[in-house]
Amino acid sequence: MKAVLRVLVIGATGQLGSEVCKVLQETHEVIPATRQEADITNLPQILSLAKLVIPDIIINAAAYTDVDGCESNREKAFLVNAVGARNVAIAAREVGAKLVHISTDYVFDGGKDEPYLEYDPPNPVNIYGWSKLVGEQMVREQNPRSFILRVAWLYSAHGRNFVKTMLKLAREQEEIRVVKDQRGTPTFVGDVAHQIKLLIETHCYGLYHCTSQGSCTRFQFAVEIFKCVGYKAESNPDGSVHLIPNTQGLRPITLRPVTSAEFPTPAKRPANSVLENFMLRVQGLDIMPHWKESLAAQIQRIKEAIEQ
Numbered sequence: 001m002k003a004v005l006r007v008l009v010i011g012a013t014g015q016l017g018s019e020v021c022k023v024l025q026e027t028h029e030v031i032p033a034t035r036q037e038a039d040i041t042n043l044p045q046i047l048s049l050a051k052l053v054i055p056d057i058i059i060n061a062a063a064y065t066d067v068d069g070c071e072s073n074r075e076k077a078f079l080v081n082a083v084g085a086r087n088v089a090i091a092a093r094e095v096g097a098k099l100v101h102i103s104t105d106y107v108f109d110g111g112k113d114e115p116y117l118e119y120d121p122p123n124p125v126n127i128y129g130w131s132k133l134v135g136e137q138m139v140r141e142q143n144p145r146s147f148i149l150r151v152a153w154l155y156s157a158h159g160r161n162f163v164k165t166m167l168k169l170a171r172e173q174e175e176i177r178v179v180k181d182q183r184g185t186p187t188f189v190g191d192v193a194h195q196i197k198l199l200i201e202t203h204c205y206g207l208y209h210c211t212s213q214g215s216c217t218r219f220q221f222a223v224e225i226f227k228c229v230g231y232k233a234e235s236n237p238d239g240s241v242h243l244i245p246n247t248q249g250l251r252p253i254t255l256r257p258v259t260s261a262e263f264p265t266p267a268k269r270p271a272n273s274v275l276e277n278f279m280l281r282v283q284g285l286d287i288m289p290h291w292k293e294s295l296a297a298q299i300q301r302i303k304e305a306i307e308q
């Protein structure tokens, strides 16, 4: 039988943090910490919590994740995503705990035609990406017993994400514009949580890409979301997709593909941020499923969360 680990989860109320708590609770002892209990920008607070709990593992799921907000709040972005990450790494080191740190696909500029590998040179195109990249570097400097996981396009029934945004817009609009020139991999937080669970039971420290298998554009992701909730998709000659409901209570929608230039946001996004889970795979550790499989399995739960 495997040992029960004491796991301190920081950022436990977030999308990923809450799911990590749920999944790890099945086999380990989980101590969840909210921002009030563990503000990662406050080193003394993080250190004294770690010394009180004496965990085997600390999982840092906390971050300033408002990608557009980071553009106008550069100092907050670096304080939370870089200095905060460093603080958690110091606390883990001080109490001899392993560390799981979460990073992002947005460390890359999107110029590569292929999926990115762990050791492709990063070159962020926005402040969020820079702050997360510096966070990775600071974590590595402070704590060699770290698993750094780059995740992407997260969704769940909890919190704000693309799946929930699409389903909400469908209730308000007959036509939805979605960008067609950003490619990535939708990833369900529960799958990341299971991957974390597997990793923390090893000593395979290092940098990992950790997303679902496969990839799509934001537009293709939107089409798949609507197919999963019971729409039939018919492509139009102009590239738009007409969505016809198969079930009662839904109304027809048109999905219109637009370019990022037609849909300006404060933060630039990489055109390609598909990650290959190369380092997980070569060590026989990759358990991430295909993104379509997870979306189909989760959509009902997400739909119910919106209807509440």
Ligand SMILES: NC(=O)c1ccc[n+]([C@@H]2O[C@H](COP(=O)([O-])OP(=O)(O)OC[C@H]3O[C@@H](n4cnc5c(N)ncnc54)[C@H](OP(=O)(O)O)[C@@H]3O)[C@@H](O)[C@H]2O)c1
Binding pocket: 010, 011, 012, 013, 014, 015, 016, 017, 034, 035, 038, 039, 040, 041, 061, 062, 063, 064, 065, 080, 084, 102, 103, 104, 105, 106, 132, 151, 152, 153, 154, 155, 159, 160
């Ligand atoms: N969401 C994505 O698509 C995506 C993509 C790539 C990478 N990631 C990374 O994945 C990780 C998890 O993201 P997520 O989507 O679960 O984020 P989320 O839902 O926005 O949750 C972030 C959590 O961090 C907490 N937090 C913020 N500032 C804090 C501070 N100073 N001290 C302690 N806690 C603080 C928040 O608490 P409050 O709610 O109380 O503020 C919240 O619980 C992050 O590292 C993020 O950068 C996410």
